[in-house]
Amino acid sequence: MKQPINATPYPQDTHRIHILDSEAVFEARADLNLLVAMEKARAQGIGIGCRGGGCGKCRIRVLKGEYDSKRMSRAWVSEADEAEGIVLACRIFPRSELVVESEMLPLAEPYQPRSSSKLQSAAIK
Amino acid sequence: MKKGVMRPGHIQLRVLDMDEAVSHYRDLLGLIEVDRDDQGRVYLKGWTEVDKFSVVLREADSAGMDFVSYKCLNEGVVDSLKQELIEYGCNVEEIPEGELKGCGRRVRFDSPTGHQFEIFATKEQTGKWGLTQKNPEAWPRGLTGMKATRFDHCLLYGPNIAGTIDLFREVLGFDLAEQVLDDEGTRLAGFLTVSMKAHDVAFIEHPEPGKLHHASFFLETWEDVLRAADLISMTDTSIDIGPTRHGLTHGKTIYFFDPSGNRSEVFAGGDYHYPDHEPVTWGADTLGKAIFYHDRVLNDRFLTVLT
Numbered sequence: 001m002k003q004p005i006n007a008t009p010y011p012q013d014t015h016r017i018h019i020l021d022s023e024a025v026f027e028a029r030a031d032l033n034l035l036v037a038m039e040k041a042r043a044q045g046i047g048i049g050c051r052g053g054g055c056g057k058c059r060i061r062v063l064k065g066e067y068d069s070k071r072m073s074r075a076w077v078s079e080a081d082e083a084e085g086i087v088l089a090c091r092i093f094p095r096s097e098l099v100v101e102s103e104m105l106p107l108a109e110p111y112q113p114r115s116s117s118k119l120q121s122a123a124i125k
Numbered sequence: 126m127k128k129g130v131m132r133p134g135h136i137q138l139r140v141l142d143m144d145e146a147v148s149h150y151r152d153l154l155g156l157i158e159v160d161r162d163d164q165g166r167v168y169l170k171g172w173t174e175v176d177k178f179s180v181v182l183r184e185a186d187s188a189g190m191d192f193v194s195y196k197c198l199n200e201g202v203v204d205s206l207k208q209e210l211i212e213y214g215c216n217v218e219e220i221p222e223g224e225l226k227g228c229g230r231r232v233r234f235d236s237p238t239g240h241q242f243e244i245f246a247t248k249e250q251t252g253k254w255g256l257t258q259k260n261p262e263a264w265p266r267g268l269t270g271m272k273a274t275r276f277d278h279c280l281l282y283g284p285n286i287a288g289t290i291d292l293f294r295e296v297l298g299f300d301l302a303e304q305v306l307d308d309e310g311t312r313l314a315g316f317l318t319v320s321m322k323a324h325d326v327a328f329i330e331h332p333e334p335g336k337l338h339h340a341s342f343f344l345e346t347w348e349d350v351l352r353a354a355d356l357i358s359m360t361d362t363s364i365d366i367g368p369t370r371h372g373l374t375h376g377k378t379i380y381f382f383d384p385s386g387n388r389s390e391v392f393a394g395g396d397y398h399y400p401d402h403e404p405v406t407w408g409a410d411t412l413g414k415a416i417f418y419h420d421r422v423l424n425d426r427f428l429t430v431l432t
């Protein structure tokens with residue numbers, strides 16, 4: 001588990017994914033990262049950002065199941081986080097049925113990328 | 126008032142995987158790979174740029190921007206601006222000649238928004254790629270991907286853009302070309318130029334310091350932007366939004382992501398600015414249209430997906 005991913009392993013394999021927050025359940029292909037697999041299944045519950053492991057928007061906690069992962073930004077996932085199953089959904093590849101939930105970002109500020117900033121409140125009104 | 130800063134010189138970006146990053150910037154954007162160094166950094170440029178490089182990629186454990194650097198007329202300008210930056214209160218550091226291959230000494234300084242900037246005056250000039258200096262052809266053959274012509278600007282997010290904008294205007298001689306003001310007159314976004322371009326750098330107010338929104342590359346035409354969009358689909362590259370037009374600067378644009386999550390933009394067209402122009406102002410109540418002129422709605426990603 002958590003080895004760097006090889007090129008398109010088991011493309012025919014799919015695994016069932018459960019997102020606790022949105023109660024979404026979908027089938028994810030093993031050769032797609034979890035976030036893109038969720039988008040392709042038109043499921044919701046994980047934040048969609050860069051899809052490249054850089055922005056932190058898709059930060060989740062894997063509660064159950066096996067996965068491989070690619071390098072993800074240490075700005076959002078520390079080694080300790082990773083050991084606890086906190087990952088970026090766009091950098092993991094399911095290897096079994098997974099149960100996940102979204103995870104707040106580790107910021108000093110109360111600001112969270114999913115909540116509003118000043119410009120955002122200006123845009124809304 | 127111009128102070129001898131000419132243009133964006135180079136941007137150093139952090140990437141999580143160098144091979145993937147090179148295929149994005151070289152093969153997809155169509156930048157020219159010009160060099161590598163013993164730290165493993167990769168140097169690239171757009172084909173119209175006369176200096177040796179304008180983009181430096183560094184493999185790291187996070188994405189984002191290390192620094193962006195502006196080229197000055199000569200070393201005398203760098204010396205006097207260095208003094209002014211110190212007096213202004215910046216933390217200033219001399220980076221020795223050769224730290225970037227083919228680049229002279231650089232003066233690095235910090236800013237209220239938490240970004241690192243540099244000024245320099247000396248860089249190896251290798252000329253436009255694939256063209257002769259005398260009797261040049263219209264364009265070089267052998268370009269790939271989107272055939273991006275130059276690194277044009279970056280948009281940076283951080284707290285206290287008022288402070289960084291003041292630093293750029295007062296010390297470095299940039300003009301404010303465009304801005305977004307809220308009802309109370311607070312500036313939420315500022316687009317600055319040191320040339321006739323609509324922007325050479327832009328800032329948006331945001332609580333996290335030192336963030337990169339995008340690095341942008343210039344294309345000649347709207348048709349080129351559409352072709353870039355085709356290539357994004359053909360390569361299954363992570364898309365953000367577009368092709369569309371910005372209200373701010375009126376550039377025709379597409380946003381997408383590099384394989385480490387740094388946002389890239391390619392764009393064509395846009396307004397011009399002279400020093401006697403008043404800043405173009407957009408109200409926060411029309412922010413959707415200011416950012417995405419056709420959708421007229423701001424997507425959440427524009428404000429929150431940063432590296």
Ligand code: FES
Pocket residue numbers: 035047048049050051052053054055056057058059088089090091386
């Ligand atoms: S979507 Fe940006 S880190 Fe996953």
Ligand SMILES: [Fe+2]
Pocket residue numbers: 278279280339341390
């Ligand atoms: Fe831009």
